[in-house]
Amino acid sequence: MSGNSALVRTVEQLRREARVERINVSDAANDLLQYVKQNASEDFLLNGFSVVSNPFKEKKSCTIV
Amino acid sequence: MTQPSPSPLFVLRGLNGFSHSMTFMNNNTAKDEPYQDMLVTGSSTGEVQLWNLKTRRVAQTLQGHDKEAVIWVKVYQEKNLISQGRDNNVCVWDFREGRQEVCNKIPVTSVSFCKCALSSEDNGSHILATPTCELATVRLFHLQTGEPISNLVPTKPESYGMVMCMKWISNHQLIVGYEDGTVALWDTKKQEIVSKLKMHSEPVMCIDFSTSTMRGVSGSVDNSLKLWHVDSSEISVIKEHELTNAGLSDIKIRQDNKIFATGGWDNRVRLFSFQKCKPLAVLDYHTESILSLAFSYPLAEFDHGQLLAVGGKDSLISIWSLYQS
Numbered sequence: 001m002s003g004n005s006a007l008v009r010t011v012e013q014l015r016r017e018a019r020v021e022r023i024n025v026s027d028a029a030n031d032l033l034q035y036v037k038q039n040a041s042e043d044f045l046l047n048g049f050s051v052v053s054n055p056f057k058e059k060k061s062c063t064i065v
Numbered sequence: 066m067t068q069p070s071p072s073p074l075f076v077l078r079g080l081n082g083f084s085h086s087m088t089f090m091n092n093n094t095a096k097d098e099p100y101q102d103m104l105v106t107g108s109s110t111g112e113v114q115l116w117n118l119k120t121r122r123v124a125q126t127l128q129g130h131d132k133e134a135v136i137w138v139k140v141y142q143e144k145n146l147i148s149q150g151r152d153n154n155v156c157v158w159d160f161r162e163g164r165q166e167v168c169n170k171i172p173v174t175s176v177s178f179c180k181c182a183l184s185s186e187d188n189g190s191h192i193l194a195t196p197t198c199e200l201a202t203v204r205l206f207h208l209q210t211g212e213p214i215s216n217l218v219p220t221k222p223e224s225y226g227m228v229m230c231m232k233w234i235s236n237h238q239l240i241v242g243y244e245d246g247t248v249a250l251w252d253t254k255k256q257e258i259v260s261k262l263k264m265h266s267e268p269v270m271c272i273d274f275s276t277s278t279m280r281g282v283s284g285s286v287d288n289s290l291k292l293w294h295v296d297s298s299e300i301s302v303i304k305e306h307e308l309t310n311a312g313l314s315d316i317k318i319r320q321d322n323k324i325f326a327t328g329g330w331d332n333r334v335r336l337f338s339f340q341k342c343k344p345l346a347v348l349d350y351h352t353e354s355i356l357s358l359a360f361s362y363p364l365a366e367f368d369h370g371q372l373l374a375v376g377g378k379d380s381l382i383s384i385w386s387l388y389q390s
Contacts, residue, residue: 024226024227024244024245024268025177025226025227025244025268026200026226026227026244027226
């Protein structure tokens with residue numbers, strides 16, 4: 001009985017996965033290709049980024065000893 | 066089903082990865098060794114392995130596909146082997162005088178899992194039908210020279226989707242199953258579709274055809290199994306069977322045209338009578354999806370029975386001997 005809730009959760013998860021909308025592999029592949037090509041100009045890994053616009057820049061403050 | 070499920074004759078273990086394609090071959094593994102019946106498997110780790118059915122061990126391993134999965138192995142003219150790998154090559158193997166080399170390579174641009182198809186002999190030459198990277202396009206090559214012959218492209222390739230599976234039914238007629246569920250009969254000399262039928266609502270996963278009876282079977286992602294007939298170049302469905310669990314990965318007709326086997330995503334192999342599409346047995350052994358099936362020619366070692374080899378995603382290959390009337 002202790003395994004029952006785990007099994008119920010697994011079945012629920014499988015039901016959710018079965019309801020997911022599916023399209024053909026060739027259409028999905030073409031969509032992915034198109035998306036990547038369209039957004040290539042905004043990709044930092046391809047085009048690099050300016051130091052000023054980096055939101056994750058570590059803030060180093062000066063300490064006066 | 067009142068009777069319990071039968072057990073396999075034996076199980077081959079020790080395969081690295083799982084086998085995408087299998088076939089039986091009579092070969093010898095070294096120059097002075099006797100010829101024996103072997104099972105050829107193409108594994109997902111890039112090896113083509115020849116198994117000795119008596120010792121049930123791997124007798125020979127061929128590395129020709131640069132560690133990329135081997136998705137198709139085919140024996141032609143009894144002593145020659147070709148293998149298709151996901152390294153974009155079809156390798157023609159040379160076994161003469163104990164060699165184990167690749168003597169020819171034919172490029173296949175497709176990155177899908179669609180297997181190639183080899184036509185039967187026509188004046189000593191064979192035609193190889195391969196999928197390509199372009200949608201719904203099949204490319205034909207001369208096997209012996211590796212020269213491309215032609216491309217078979219339907220008028221609206223986007224509506225057909227990818228080429229999923231192919232089967233030659235004569236030297237100039239090729240059956241192609243597409244991603245949208247259409248099965249088309251091509252005349253390769255005129256390069257046009259002679260007949261087509263939207264057989265399934267989902268991609269056609271597997272096809273097999275018996276030239277002596279001019280009947281074929283096809284399996285798909287959906288739960289319908291179709292038995293159809295090619296009569297004066299027209300495809301027509303004879304029978305449809307609704308499967309208990311959807312999804313078939315492979316379908317093979319036995320050489321004596323009495324039974325055919327289907328391998329499903331539900332880990333089971335189902336046997337049907339070829340004449341009436343009547344379910345005969347369910348083989349319940351594998352713990353994961355079935356990936357490949359192969360029927361043998363009558364094997365002397367096994368009382369001239371025709372064995373069925375089943376390869377699953379669980380890396381096991383089970384060998385069955387059933388309905389050997």
